[in-house]
Amino acid sequence: xxxxxxxxxxxxxxxxxxxxxxxxxxxxxxxxxxxxxxxxxxxxxxxxxxxxxxxxxxxxxxxxxxxxxxxxxxxxxxxxxxxxxxxxxxxxxxxxxxxxxxxxxxxxxxxxxxxxxxxxxxxxxxxxxxxxxxxxxxxxxxxxxxxxxxxxxxxxxxxxxxxxxxxxxxxxxxxxxxxxxxxxxxxxxxxxxxxxxxxxxxxxxxxxxxxxxxxxxxxxxxxxxxxxxxxxxxxxxxxxxxxxxxxxxxxxxxxxxxxxxxxxxxxxxxxxxxxxxxxxxxxxxxxxxxxxxxxxxxxxxxxxxxxxxxxxxxxxxxxxxxxxxxxxxxxxxxxxxxxxxxxxxx
Amino acid sequence: xxxxxxxxxxxxxxxxxxxxxxxxxxxxxxxxxxxxxxxxxxxxxxxxxxxxxxxxxxxxxxxxxxxxxxxxxxxxxxxxxxxxxxxxxxxxxxxxxxxxxxxxxxxxxxxxxxxxxxxxxxxxxxxxxxxxxxxxxxxxxxxxxxxxxxxxxxxxxxxxxxxxxxxxxxxxxxxxxxxxxxxxxxxxxxxxxxxxxxxxxxxxxxxxxxxxxxxxxxxxxxxxxxxxxxxxxxxxxxxxxxxxxxxxxxxxxxxxxxxxxxxxxxxxxxxxxxxxxxxxxxxxxxxxxxxxxxxxxxxxxxxxxxxxxxxxxxxxxxxxxxxxxxxxxxxxxxxxxxxxxxxxxx
Numbered sequence: 028x029x030x031x032x033x034x035x036x037x038x039x040x041x042x043x044x045x046x047x048x049x050x051x052x053x054x055x056x057x058x059x060x061x062x063x064x065x066x067x068x069x070x071x072x073x074x075x076x077x078x079x080x081x082x083x084x085x086x087x088x089x090x091x092x093x094x095x096x097x098x099x100x101x102x103x104x105x106x107x108x109x110x111x112x113x114x115x116x117x118x119x120x121x122x123x124x125x126x127x128x129x130x131x132x133x134x135x136x137x138x139x140x141x142x143x144x145x146x147x148x149x150x151x152x153x154x155x156x157x158x159x160x161x162x163x164x165x166x167x168x169x170x171x172x173x174x175x176x177x178x179x180x181x182x183x184x185x186x187x188x189x190x191x192x193x194x195x196x197x198x199x200x201x202x203x204x205x206x207x208x209x210x211x212x213x214x215x216x217x218x219x220x221x222x223x224x225x226x227x228x229x230x231x232x233x234x235x236x237x238x239x240x241x242x243x244x245x246x247x248x249x250x251x252x253x254x255x256x257x258x259x260x261x262x263x264x265x266x267x268x269x270x271x272x273x274x275x276x277x278x279x280x281x282x283x284x285x286x287x288x289x290x291x292x293x294x295x296x297x298x299x300x301x302x303x304x305x306x307x308x309x310x311x312x313x314x315x316x317x318x319x320x321x322x323x324x325x326x327x328x329x330x331x332x333x334x335x336x337x338x339x340x341x342x343x344x345x346x347x348x349x350x351x352x353x354x355x356x357x358x359x360x361x362x363x364x365x366x367x368x369x370x371x372x373x
Numbered sequence: 374x375x376x377x378x379x380x381x382x383x384x385x386x387x388x389x390x391x392x393x394x395x396x397x398x399x400x401x402x403x404x405x406x407x408x409x410x411x412x413x414x415x416x417x418x419x420x421x422x423x424x425x426x427x428x429x430x431x432x433x434x435x436x437x438x439x440x441x442x443x444x445x446x447x448x449x450x451x452x453x454x455x456x457x458x459x460x461x462x463x464x465x466x467x468x469x470x471x472x473x474x475x476x477x478x479x480x481x482x483x484x485x486x487x488x489x490x491x492x493x494x495x496x497x498x499x500x501x502x503x504x505x506x507x508x509x510x511x512x513x514x515x516x517x518x519x520x521x522x523x524x525x526x527x528x529x530x531x532x533x534x535x536x537x538x539x540x541x542x543x544x545x546x547x548x549x550x551x552x553x554x555x556x557x558x559x560x561x562x563x564x565x566x567x568x569x570x571x572x573x574x575x576x577x578x579x580x581x582x583x584x585x586x587x588x589x590x591x592x593x594x595x596x597x598x599x600x601x602x603x604x605x606x607x608x609x610x611x612x613x614x615x616x617x618x619x620x621x622x623x624x625x626x627x628x629x630x631x632x633x634x635x636x637x638x639x640x641x642x643x644x645x646x647x648x649x650x651x652x653x654x655x656x657x658x659x660x661x662x663x664x665x666x667x668x669x670x671x672x673x674x675x676x677x678x679x680x681x682x683x684x685x686x687x688x689x690x691x692x693x694x695x696x697x698x699x700x701x702x703x704x705x706x707x708x709x710x711x712x713x714x715x716x717x718x719x
Contacts, residue, residue, distance in 0.1 A: 084541075088548035139515065142488075143508040162489040162551055165511055169485065169544045176522070176537045187533055191522045195430075198515045202434035205508055 065356055066109045069118045073105050073126045080127060080178065081134075084170050091155040091167035096134050098150045104129035104233045107258070107364065111237025111251050113357035122240045124182035128190070129233045131175035136197055136225075138168035143205065144286065186236055193232040200224020208287040211307060213297045218289050222263050223256075230259030243352070250348045257345025258365045264338040265369055267291050268331045271322060273372075284318055287311050291337070296330035303328075342369040411702055412455045415464045419451050419472045426473060426524065427480075430516050437501040437513035442480050444496045450475035450579045453604070453710065457583025457597050459703035468586045470528035474536070475579045477521035482543055482571075484514035489551065490632065532582055539578040546570020554633040557653060559643045564635050568609050569602075576605030589698070596694045603691025604711045610684040611715055613637050614677045617668060619718075630664055633657050637683070642676035649674075688715040 081096040082089055105126035112122040140146065141154040142161045148154060156164035172194075179190050204221040206212070234255030238248040267290035270280045283290070287307065297303040303324055309317045325331070342365055349361060427442040428435050451472035458468040486492065487500040488507045494500060502510035518540075525536050550567040552558070580601030584594040613636035616626045629636070633653065643649040649670055655663045671677070688711055695707060 085545055085548045085552065087552055088544070139511055142511055161507070163548075165485055165488055166544060166548050166551065169540075170548065172518075173537060173541045173544055176533075177541065180534050180537055184530075184533075187530075188526050191519060191526055194515075195519045195523065198434070198512060198519055199431055202431045202509075202512050202516065205512065206431065206433055 061356060061360060065113055065360065066106070066118060069109050069123055069126075070102070070106065072123050073102075073109070073130070076123065076127045077130055080131065080174050081171065083174060087159055087163050088167045088170045091138065091159040091163045092134070092171050094152075094155045094158055095138060095149070095167075096130070096171075098152060100130075100133075100150055102130060103262070103364075103368070104133055104229060107230065107255065107361065108233040108237035110357045110361045110364070111234040111255070112241035114251070114352055114355050114361070115238060115241035115243045115247065117241075119240060121182045122237060124178055125186065125236050125240060126233075128175045128179050128182075129229065131171045131178070132190075132194070132197070132229060135168045135171040135175065136201070138164050138171065140201070142168075143201065144288075183236075183240065186239075189232060189236065193228050196224045196228035200226075200228070204289065207289045211287045211304075211311060212289065213294050213304065213307075215294055218291055218294050221289060222260055222291075226263040227256045227259035230262070231255040234258075247352045250351050253348040254345045254361070254365070257341050257348065258368060261338040261342045261345065261365070261369045264291055264334050264341070265371060268334040268338070269371075271325050271331050280318075280322065284310050284321060285315065291334045292325050292330040295333050296325040296328040299328045299330065300324050338369050342366065407702060407706060411459055411706065412452070412464060415455050415469055415472075416448070416452065418469050419448075419455070419476070422469065422473045423476055426477065426520050427517065429520060433505055433509050434513045434516045437484065437505040437509045438480070438517050440498075440501045440504055441484060441495070441513075442476070442517075444498060446476075446479075446496055448476060449608070449710075449714070450479055450575060453576065453601060453707065454579040454583040456703045456707045456710070457580040457601070458587035460597070460698055460701050460707070461584060461587035461589040461593065463587075465586060467528045468583060470524055471532065471582050471586060472579075474521045474525050474528075475575065477517045477524070478536075478540070478543070478575060481514045481517040481521065482547070484510050484517065486547070488514075489547065490634075529582075529586065532585075535578060535582065539574050542570045542574035544570075546572075546574070550635065553635045557633045557650075557657060559635065559640050559650065559653075561640055564637055564640050567635060568606055568637075572609040573602045573605030576608070577602040580604075584698075593698045596697050599694040600691045600707070600711070603687050603694065604714060607684040607688045607691065607711070607715045610637055610680050610687070611717060614680040614684070615717075617671050617677050626664075626668065630656050630667060631661065637680045638671050638676040641679050642671040642674040645674045645676065646670050684715050688712065 077096060078093075081092045084092075108126045108129050109118055109122060112118050137149065138155055141149065141156045142164050146154045147157055154164070155167060159167070176187070176190070179186050200221050200223065203217060204225060207217045207221065231252050232255070235248055235252035238251035243251065270283065270290060271292050284307070293303070293307070297307075303321065306317050306321050306324070310321065345365055346362060349358060349365070352358060423442060424439075427438045430438075454472040454475050455464055455468060458464050483495065484501055487495065487502045488510050492500050493503055500510070501513060505513070522533070522536070525532050546567050546569065549563060550571065553563045553567065577598050578601070581594055581598035584597035589597065616629065616636060617638050630653070639649070639653070643653075649667065652663050652667050652670070656667065691711055692708060695704060695711070698704060
């Protein structure tokens with residue numbers, strides 16, 4: 028089968044497809060061709076619109092914005108928005124505009140996050156704040172946020188209230204995370220508030236709005252919203268587990284531990300191993316040599332398996348909500364994407 | 374005359390009234406009593422709503438937001454919004470909500486500005502970023518921005534498009550200013566773009582929206598918009614001149630010069646005195662002892678008088694636009710406020 032180059036948005040599936048052998052790999056490659064057939068053109072248009080919108084405004088704000096936006100990323104949020112629309116009808120220009128909005132909002136929060144976290148690397152390159160400075164990164168985030176609001180106002184003014192609500196959740200989650208770090212707060216409640224605010228809220232907005240512009244009934248829109256919330260939670264849980272189990276993320280892990288960043292593996296491991304909390308306090312105070320000890324104890328506690336178990340559970344519930352909307356090729360692909368995001372090992 | 378304590382919003386007039394003697398002082402005190410009678414209650418309600426809204430959300434974001442918001446400031450934007458509404462009708466709860474929005478947006482930009490400029494002091498106290506750190510200041514700015522959007526969406530959804538446009542101008546102005554600093558760009562065009570984006574756009578939004586909710590005709594709304602744009606420009610020009618002529622602002626001036634911040638006195642003085650540009654380059658490179666020399670040369674060039682002359686000119690044009698709307702006590706007070714803002718010497 029001779030297909031055009033894959034849009035960036037399909038990379039979570041395409042990475043998995045190329046790494047899997049045998050029957051599972053073949054099944055995934057087949058699904059990939061279906062996503063390609065279903066929303067491949069739309070994703071390419073989203074990519075083009077994203078490049079155009081992030082170039083609007085004065086330099087160096089646009090340079091910092093494009094430094095981040097044009098490096099790719101998985102484009103999971105636009106992909107699930109388009110597929111959610113395709114569950115119910117045609118993928119219209121409104122759906123494509125909102126898919127761009129989802130990625131613009133995500134990018135704006137990353138530009139501010141990197142300043143907040145003093146992050147040095149993202150998507151395999153120095154962060155925008157390392158290249159252009161903190162000041163430009165803050166203003167570039169503001170710029171992308173304004174672009175997202177403007178695009179929503181032009182494409183679907185009635186979606187603004189929902190978007191503003193979602194922005195409130197995102198910012199609230201960031202602030203709670205920051206407080207949790209400073210106080211080394213390892214409670215499950217705090218972690219849950221951060222997770223829902225920072226990650227799940229935008230996923231849920233994307234699937235809900237996708238369904239709405241696709242013409243879903245209010246009940247089906249709510250089902251897609253619950254599905255989005257669930258895959259957002261599972262996505263972040265798996266990310267947090269990978270920080271410990273993947274070889275590639277050691278540097279990020281060190282930075283996160285030093286700043287006291289809350290992740291579920293830590294929360295669960297600290298419940299099981301009373302030595303962890305004092306070790307974390309030590310790292311926070313600069314005793315970085317204890318970092319390997321923390322990693323070893325987290326892995327030995329079995330916390331990462333527990334986190335993956337919870338991610339699977341959340342994904343199953345998300346899939347049950349999805350299963351209640353009418354069957355369609357797009358629904359099948361959302362199902363496959365959700366399973367894939369939860370099962371990823373890198 | 375026995376009146377309740379003055380709302381913060383009247384401080385530009387009240388400061389001037391208490392410092393002026395003789396006939397001029399008496400006239401101003403009389404006007405002050407009229408503003409008090411006209412929108413004093415509304416300004417007190419705006420103040421209460423501002424305190425309530427800025428407390429919404431998680432700490433430490435709210436603490437940083439309130440650190441700035443509750444210290445006062447002149448509340449010029451809410452005051453002109455309320456008076457613009459009162460030119461045409463009753464001051465409704467919608468007008469009061471939008472007056473709060475104007476101050477929230479202004480506060481959000483200050484919280485981000487202080488991070489961008491590495492500012493240490495504001496309103497006679499350490500900046501929020503000094504007390505709570507850069508990270509909290511960025512997120513507190515985001516929080517106030519979301520509150521402003523939400524309040525607008527609740528009070529007058531049709532005003533969102535206009536607000537988003539204005540946010541674009543504000544952020545664009547900030548980015549151009551940052552670029553101008555780094556390149557030591559002393560062109561009048563760049564200064565003008567910064568001035569209109571950063572300051573005049575929000576003043577114009579405030580007077581335009583005030584007029585709209587007061588029930589102005591489209592033509593009168595445009596006149597109030599032109600008036601607001603003009604007083605925004607004049608306000609900033611006078612601020613920039615005061616950086617050189619007022620004794621109190623020496624520290625700010627040093628910080629601004631070190632960062633290469635563009636102000637019109639510098640732009641005009643550099644046109645007249647060819648020695649200034651190399652001196653500025655020197656300060657930018659760390660030779661701070663040249664700072665007194667720069668200040669002396671700017672003052673000797675007569676640039677500050679020229680800037681004040683331009684501010685007077687812009688104010689006169691703004692007042693002409695204002696004079697075309699039907700006469701009313703509120704119109705008289707906007708006229709007085711505009712003259713007062715331009716004439717202030719501290």
